[in-house]
Amino acid sequence: MAIQEQRLIFKHIDEPGYTNDIDCYIKHGGYEQLKKAVTMKPEDICAEVLESGVRGRGGAGFPAGMKWKFLDRKSGKPIYLVCNCDESEPGTFKDREIVHQDPHQLIEGMMCSAFAIQAKLAFIYIRGEFFQGYKILERAIEEAREKNLLGDNILGSGYSCDIIVHRGAGAYICGEETGLIESIEGNRANPRIKPPYFPAALGLYQCPTIVNNVETLCDVKHIIELGGKGFAQIGTPGNTGTRIWCVSGHVEKPGYYEFPCSAVTLGQLIYDVCGGLKPGRKLKAVIPGGSSAKILRADERFTGKLKDGTEFDWGIEDIPMDFDSLMAVGSMSGSGGVIVMDDSTDMVEALANINYFYAHESCGQCTPCREGVPWMRKVTQRMVDGEAREEDADLLKNIADQIAGRTICAFGEAASWPVQSFIAKFKDEFVQKAREQAARRKEGKAAATKTTLI
Amino acid sequence: MEIKNIVENITINIDGQDVDVPKGTNIIEAVKMVGKGKEVPHYCYHPKLSIAGNCRMCMVEMGMPMRDRATGEAILDDDGTQKIGWMPKPTIGCATNAAPGMHIRTNSEMVKESRNGVTEFLLINHPLDCPICDQAGECRLQEFSAEHGRGYSRFTEEKNVKPKRTKLGPRVTLDDERCILCSRCVRFSKEIANDDVLGFVDRGTYSTLTCYPGKELEHNYSLNTVDICPVGALTSTDFRFKMRVWFLKRTHSICTESSVGANTEIWSREGKIYRVTPRRNDAVNDTWMTDSGRGLFKSIDADDRLTHYTIDGVHKTPTQAAVAAAELLKAGDAALIGSAHSSVEEQFYYKAIADRSSAKVALVSHYDSADGILQSEDRTPNLRGALVTGLIDSLPEAELSAIAREINSGAVKTLFVVNEDVTKLGIPADALSQVKVIYVGTHANETSQGAAVVLPSLSVFEKDGTFINQSFRLQRFKAAVPGPSGVTSDFSVLEQVAASLNDEKPAAITIDVAWEYIAKSISQFEDSLRWRGIPDEGLALDAKAFLDIPFVETKNLKFDPVAFKEAHATPAGA
Ligand SMILES: Cc1cc2nc3c(=O)[nH]c(=O)nc-3n(C[C@H](O)[C@H](O)[C@H](O)COP(=O)(O)O)c2cc1C
Ligand code: SF4
Ligand code: SF4
């Protein structure tokens, strides 16, 4: 029996008859929260957001209210709000739906947030490939401006703020917040060093800046509606609100599904919500939070202690889908991209595919990532091309170890974690690959088998 | 008189040793202060450029004294010392500023392993062509690879292919395969040369250094990018393949291009100069110099170089020529056209010669537009020297038509000319033919051609001496190569002229003997000051006596005339 979704952010996504124009949005109660917000004290909204415990939906899961608190308000410089709509993490497809089907929810969330932090100007940095989304947002902003929901003296409150939609430069690294800021400034999206360039102090144009994910900013609208406390009641302590899980891979019904945090386990998500695996297939592994999250092996036992001290002993299907549980099992909920792999998956090929992506996307600024990630790609490519060596597994792990934690931005980790975890959990397959190829070569056959790689 | 900012000193601990450093010093500089050659290896960091933090070579371990979050009280170790909370990951030294109590490890396992990793990564796509690379011998990658590399390669894949031998501009050649993408050259062009022509195209491992489309790296500071490039990616088109650097002798010198007086190093072998590079002086030129200044040495081998002492065109000994010059001066009615290209020592002698022969003295100005960086309006190195030695007491005129009039009126019958071609400066050839000319200079010109006496002179590369720059800093230069054979040092010939004027026997002169006289007679110098005792970084002189002179220099890299005047007008110690 399928578990019922509980949609908050995706409430109207795919709802028959629901359109993305402002009239439809207002008919469904839209912009009431903005009307409420502008009558509140900005600092009170910030307090509500802090109390809600809402954590960032862009990848790192950092509490949004805390991030807002770090804003340097003493500098006297204007404050900027930036919505990160670069959605490029492989396996993630939620922000695009919000923009396409419910853009006003994002705009309302953004204007509430902008008012709360007293931003002078807000930006939506939208992935370059989302041209349709860009046009939808431009139109929606125009509609909202006509109704005085953004622009000068919003709803007579005396507060003015506009939204500028900035199309992305067509690279994954543009989603990293400081790279994104560089990109808005018109430069290559080279991430900045932190310290000193923490966006909350020295962000866009060297002014204090808040960067939040599309979903996070939508959450703010609901925090105004429910109050911080009310929002915090969704999910569990420390894992509040809902999450949109973007399930892809070898399941019968891939797609996006929204649940309160912890409301489903990974097993329920795969088997009940997504209709299970293809007939006759067995679960092999899951990457739970976008391709950079560490992979989980289906036959692993996960034991340890949660943050609050409770002990756990889980099989992969028992893992509750929330921030802390996925962290506790050594991975992360990341951007919510759940990639399911059944027993037809060749792990070397899967990793080669991931490595290809990261090697292609490194900005190239810092040595370990620029040189190390393409090296890993070359190794895995060679392995699938028929020249695998038994020692490649150790080499790959060693290269990844030389990258993670030594780079300018978290891309270094994003690119190393897959390698580290694939080798940690599937080393036997990497070694086996070399042995099989050697055997085939001995028999006079081509060492490489046909691959499904791009 | 130096203006010192009061900077707070703090104590940090580096590898177990407490070190006092100015607050805010980054860890690379702080570790240098430990001394004993201790260094954090680095590529992209440069003390005079913004921090990029991209090479990741300078990683260190960093820890801070631990405090209880709630009470703020220090958390103590078993032995009663404050516990250090070490960061789990290494951090880059270049972007980490010293804070009170900070602990740094520069050689822990984690640090070594990160460095070795970076070294390995930098080498996998590197062409490893050191045997044919000009940078060999002064290549940071080569040095650090020897120290931190594994000695063999685990990389069996194909290396990247990138453009070779790209002409970035008239003077700089780029090998992209050697480039480690440290962005020093990019930052230099943007931040110092104010010409943002360099940048990277393409992404990731394909990132490639190039010029902005349709532009060239042609600014007058382009060769500094060659100096700061830590590898052999940027090379000087002129110096390429000429000489291995370890064969070259290095001599400290001063650039004569303008009154900035950039500190330089002359690289020579067996009497031949191969290149000139800047020498760091934070009060004068930081670590930079102009391209044009680097090329000046080429004139020493010019065909029109003066190599013989002559009287009426006939070769003579230096002494004969000096005596002949003195005889002409003794006849009276002489004028001396001095030069702000002469050294302080020479100007001291010209002053003596002018005094003893009652010659009137004139100098000609050589002004041109300034670039606001290291090329000032005054294109001579030693105008301040002419003032300090008393050779002149006001700024020079633009030309010499006043002297020309005196020649025409018969008031001037002998003209002692130093370095200038007066025919281009308002004394036409027919006027010049009415006087006896004594010419001192390095190169022939129309003035020297008709001269009664010619005293060939040594260039700055061939002699010892001093200049005083725009900020009244006395700076020393040393002979790097010998001059043309038979040409002796200017001041010893001038000593002979001066002695003959007084009918004395000339003294055997070395530069420090000359300085005994100079120091005694010029109030700006301590009596005990000798040439040898002038520090490498120069000596700031008391400029109070000259503050009312309307010098032409405007603000440039290290000199602000307004601030200079203010600082020197207030009495020392105030
Ligand atoms: C390589 C890299 C790519 C990223 N891409 C995205 C992205 O596409 N969208 C996004 O919202 N956050 C992305 N992030 C995370 C952002 O840097 C930032 O943490 C996030 O936008 C903050 O918003 P949040 O706190 O609301 O999650 C990326 C991070 C890294 C390191
Ligand atoms: S880690 Fe990679 S993506 Fe991030 S700054 Fe360094 S090279 Fe660029
Ligand atoms: S050319 Fe040299 S200075 Fe410029 S980025 Fe490359 S390695 Fe650095």
Ligand code: FES
């Ligand atoms: S010197 Fe610090 S990262 Fe390059």
